[in-house]
Amino acid sequence: MPIPRTVLMLSAHPRGTAPLRLDEELREVKEGLTKRSKLRDNFTLVSEHAVRTRDVHRALLDSKPYILHFSGHGTGAKGLLLEDEVGDGKAVSGEAIAQLLALFKDSLQCVVLNACYSEVQAKAIHEHIPFIIGMNHVCLSNLETKR
Template sequence: MSTNNQARKILLLSANPKGTSQLRLGEEMREIKEGLKRAKKRDDYSIDRAEAVQYRDIHRAILEYEPHIIHFSGHGSGEDGLVFEDETGQIKLVDAEALAGLFQLFAHQVECVVLNACYSEYQARAIAQHINYVMGMSQAIGDKAAIEFAVGFYDAIGADHNYEFAYKLGCSVIRMAGLAQELIPQLIPKNNFSLNFSPKESSGNSSAESINHIY
């Protein structure tokens, strides 16, 4: 997949605000980094991390690191948005429209966005208006399945495969691990989106109910 001598930059963002269920985000990031260290194309990639991100940190991290791939690990709340903290430590939901507007500004740079968060397909489909490859989760996904998907995806990226192959390998690794969640990750290529999408099992849940659940 590499086409020049420029290192492909991966930005790992994570958020696990107070009051939400604790996720194994450190393990997920560690597995991604370790997998790329072993990859045959490891010199073609660099990784930057921004942890415990607040909503303002998203654009700041993109401006600072100029990534080609952005990977978000955290909580999703369906149509209400991805879950961050604000400057006072309170939960802040960032919805699909706001995320789409942000990524439109960086469409010249960002190639792929992975939203490894429950019920994040709605946000993924909005972002896919502007970014070539976007992945989100159609339902709640367990920590182990989320980590397995990330391992398979970045193992493939590190072996110089394209984003579609990496997505398929991530789903396959979930299945190989014996977890019945391989259909939850969804790949939405650019221009193949629908803003009328309503995440499965999310209808009827309030923001508070979603946040206080496993998401």
């Protein structure tokens, strides 16, 4: 039997940003991996919420993920929005994220950035990680919360 591969799901929703349904997204990923997938025994899901920069590094060290899924807000060239110590937004550049993820390139094979305008970060990360998904427009999840 293969050793389960870890999917690390990180989310951040800083104060003062547009509402997101991060709990719903986590539920869908969890159900897909643990209930509906025929390969469910091949994966474990670890999730961290309200992540700060240091939390990302710690979570990567602790879980050694095969897949990293980030859900939150993106700001294009300024970066992905994580939380600071008091819950406000802190933009982290694509280069900074790419340099961090490069340290895990032996185990990390796929990164999903479910954040608006995260294509810039995806391009930087792709220099180190073979499979990456980023968004070049407003994400559907953001549109749905505004209805």
